[in-house]
Structures are given as C-alpha cells and as structure tokens.
Amino acid sequence: MTDHTPATALRVSHVELYVTDAEAAASAFVDGYGFRVCATAERGGGPEGASRSLALRQAGIVLVVTQALDDTHPAAAFVARHGDGIADIALSAADAREAFADAVSRSAVPLAEPAERDGWVTAAVAAGFDDVRHTLVQRPAGHTDTAVPLPGFEPVAEPAEVSGEPVGLTVLDHVAVSVPMGQLAESTGYYERVFGYASVYEELMVQGTEAMDSKAVRSPAGDLTFTILAPSPEHDAGHLGDFLERHGSGGVHHLAFATTDIVTAVDRMLERGIVFLGTPDTYYDRLEQRLKLNRHSMAELRKARILADEDHGGQLFQIFTRTVHPRRTVFYEIIERAGADSFGGGNVRALYDAVQAEKAEH
Known part of the structure; x- marks a missing residue:
C-alpha cells in the first residue's frame, strides 16, 4: 500500500510542449482536435530566457505550447535536439515546497528549487526518462481556474468559439514513452520509488523479428499513467529504435486522449482534417472471430478504422493519428474504455498478423 505523502498526492496539472511556432501548434490543436485557447x-x-506560451483546454485536458524567443530559453535547446515535443508533465501540489522536499528525499533529481510568484509556488524535478521534467505547481489560495496553468498567464477574455461540432475528448488517458534498451526498469522504478506509482501492466510484445518490453505504472490518484516501452535486447529494435534515433533520445512518443464515444470523436476529427493510421480489412475479418463487441458495430469500426481489444475488465477502442512531425516522431491516440484497463496489447499482435496475412494474399 502506498504511503500518503506530499510526493504521492500529486495530480496532473497540464502537459507542456516545446515548439518552434506556438501559434501554429495551438492552431493545430484547435482546428484538428477541438481545443480552445484559454x-x-x-x-x-x-x-530563463524569453518565451511565448498559449494554454489550451478541452474538458479535463490542459495543454501548453511554448516557443522560445531567444536561445537561452530551454525550449530552444529542446527543439534543436528533438524537434517539437512533450517537455513537461506538470503536477498539481497542495504544497509544492513539501512535495519537492519529499520527492527529493525519495531520490528525485531536483531541477528547480521552490520559488514563489504572485501567490503561486513552483518547483521542478526530473522525469523518469531523458530530459522531460515535472513542474510542481501550487496555486494561490482560492484559485480554481485550471485553464490558467502557471504564474504569468493571463486568461483570454473571450475565448474564440470552437468551429465545428465538439470532438468530445475528456481526459488524458495515458502518456506513452520510449526509453533506450535496458532502461525500462530504471524508468518505471523511478516513479514507483519517488511518487508511489503502482505497476498495472507488464508485457513483452513480440512481432516477428521485432519486440518491445512494456510496463505501465499509475499514480496513487489514478489520474496519470505512463506506459513505458523499450526495445528487447533479443530482438530487432523496430519502430521503437526508429523513434529513439529520430527523437535523439528517450521521450514521450504519444499522448492518449480519452473519449466516451470514439466513433463520433473520430468522425468529427476526420472532418477537421486529422489523418489516422490505416488498418487492413483483414484485421476486421479476424476481429469478428476474436471479439463480440459490447458497443459500436463492426461496420462502424471498419468504416473509421478503429481498433478493438478486450481484457478481464471489458473492452477498449483505440485509433492512432498519423504523425505530421517533421521527424515522424510524436503522434496522438484516441481511446474509449468500456471497462478495460489495459492498453491494446492484443491489437499490436492482431494488427501484425493482419498485415502479414494481407501480404501473403498478394
């Protein structure tokens, strides 16, 4: 059982991306995913250098896009190394000073000592992988506007109306991370030791000559889950190796956004111009034999190319966007859970088998 301490009581505040162009990045989330600049x-x-940031919100998801305006801001070095990407997964604290001290006492790597500004208190520790960080955020007493994520942000007086039908994204379901071979235990152990996370899933997924080790760890509050993946030493590195090479190190390769109706969400995102990864028809031919769907029809899933999987708790439905990153790294996942608590490992195998079967037919 997890000890209840300031470091284990942290909850998700927001996710910050360092980008080359904050306005363009914000527009992509607004136009394609239905977020609103707030x-x-x-x-x-x-x-710390000069920067421009925009905060965006949709339901319980808050994203911040930050552009360096000079070479001294950390976003400049991050973008030079990785391109646009997720740099900070910020955590809300009732007392940031206590949470920082507690995390450091549990071997967290300190990056920024607690500092106060306008009633806010912030500090920062390293994440469990490469140069991503966790900013700890303590809001001023009585401050309840979660769309204002940090000191220095000014709320938009009249946020622009989101064009088109609402997409219906609700919360951040999980954060998927790639780490170099041999670092999986070190990365997941960091979260278990420092923040009291619990292991909720572990699997070696083998696909032909490729394989990846995976482990998911979840916060005591249950609102933040990391699925951490590493190439298996006995197999080819495959697409994980490609990400590590293109990204320049380990890091976040996708964010998974939850929805309560994935068919509607995907349909509305397609109307907004989002392009998803394709799935061969063979997958759906086999899916009819593999699963008895408890919601959504096979025709709906096939039309939208949505994947379905099942575990002891129920079913899940998921789809991945095609990356538009210049380095072909970061992408996004849309996921709907109907009782399932896993992450679609069965889909990895089913997709691989379907692709192989389709190749054999041609």
Missing part, C-alpha cells in the same frame, strides 16, 4: 503568457529575458 490563456497566454509572454515571458521576457532573464536567466
């Missing part, structure tokens, strides 16, 4: 920040000079 706050902005301009930070000038100083030791």
Whole structure:
C-alpha cells in the first residue's frame, strides 16, 4: 500500500510542449482536435530566457505550447535536439515546497528549487526518462481556474468559439514513452520509488523479428499513467529504435486522449482534417472471430478504422493519428474504455498478423 505523502498526492496539472511556432501548434490543436485557447503568457529575458506560451483546454485536458524567443530559453535547446515535443508533465501540489522536499528525499533529481510568484509556488524535478521534467505547481489560495496553468498567464477574455461540432475528448488517458534498451526498469522504478506509482501492466510484445518490453505504472490518484516501452535486447529494435534515433533520445512518443464515444470523436476529427493510421480489412475479418463487441458495430469500426481489444475488465477502442512531425516522431491516440484497463496489447499482435496475412494474399 502506498504511503500518503506530499510526493504521492500529486495530480496532473497540464502537459507542456516545446515548439518552434506556438501559434501554429495551438492552431493545430484547435482546428484538428477541438481545443480552445484559454490563456497566454509572454515571458521576457532573464536567466530563463524569453518565451511565448498559449494554454489550451478541452474538458479535463490542459495543454501548453511554448516557443522560445531567444536561445537561452530551454525550449530552444529542446527543439534543436528533438524537434517539437512533450517537455513537461506538470503536477498539481497542495504544497509544492513539501512535495519537492519529499520527492527529493525519495531520490528525485531536483531541477528547480521552490520559488514563489504572485501567490503561486513552483518547483521542478526530473522525469523518469531523458530530459522531460515535472513542474510542481501550487496555486494561490482560492484559485480554481485550471485553464490558467502557471504564474504569468493571463486568461483570454473571450475565448474564440470552437468551429465545428465538439470532438468530445475528456481526459488524458495515458502518456506513452520510449526509453533506450535496458532502461525500462530504471524508468518505471523511478516513479514507483519517488511518487508511489503502482505497476498495472507488464508485457513483452513480440512481432516477428521485432519486440518491445512494456510496463505501465499509475499514480496513487489514478489520474496519470505512463506506459513505458523499450526495445528487447533479443530482438530487432523496430519502430521503437526508429523513434529513439529520430527523437535523439528517450521521450514521450504519444499522448492518449480519452473519449466516451470514439466513433463520433473520430468522425468529427476526420472532418477537421486529422489523418489516422490505416488498418487492413483483414484485421476486421479476424476481429469478428476474436471479439463480440459490447458497443459500436463492426461496420462502424471498419468504416473509421478503429481498433478493438478486450481484457478481464471489458473492452477498449483505440485509433492512432498519423504523425505530421517533421521527424515522424510524436503522434496522438484516441481511446474509449468500456471497462478495460489495459492498453491494446492484443491489437499490436492482431494488427501484425493482419498485415502479414494481407501480404501473403498478394
């Protein structure tokens, strides 16, 4: 059982992306995914450099896109190394000073000592993989607007209306991370040791000559899950190796956004211009034999190319966007859970088998 301490009581605040163009990045989330810009920040000079940030929200998901305006801001070095990507998974704290001290006492790597500004207290520790960080955020007393994520942000007086039908994304389901071979235990152990996360899933997934080790760890509050993947030493590195090479290190390769109706969400995202990965018809021919669907029809899934899987708790439905990143790294997942608590491992195998079967027919 997890000890209840300041470091284990942290919850998700927001996810920050470092980008080359904040306006363009924000527009992509607004136009394609149905987010709304709700706050902005301009930070000038100083030791941490100058930057421009926009905060976006949809239901319980808050994203921040930050562009460096000079070479001293950390976003400049991050983008030079990785391209646009997820740099900070920020965590809300009732007392950031206590949470920081507790995390460091549990061997968290400190990055920024607690500092106070306008009633906010922030600090930062390293994440369990490469140069991603966790900013700890303590809001001023009585501050309840979660769309304003950090000190220095000003709420947008009249947020623009989102064009088109609402997409219906609800919360951040999980964060998927790739780490180099041999670092899986170290990365997941960091979260278990420092933040009291629990292991909820573990599997070696083999696909032909490729394989990846995977383990998912979840926060005590249940609102943040990391699925961490590493190439298996006995197999080819495959697409994980490709990500590590293109990204320049380990890091977040996708965010999974939850929805309560994936068929509607995907349909509305397609109307907005989002392109999803394709799935061969063979997958759906075999899916009819593999699963008895408890919601959505086979025709609906086939039309939208949505994947379905099942575990002891129920079913899940998921689909992945095609990456538009210049390095072909970061992408996004849309997921609907109908009782399932896993992450679609059965789909990895089923998709591989379907692709192989389709190749054999041609």
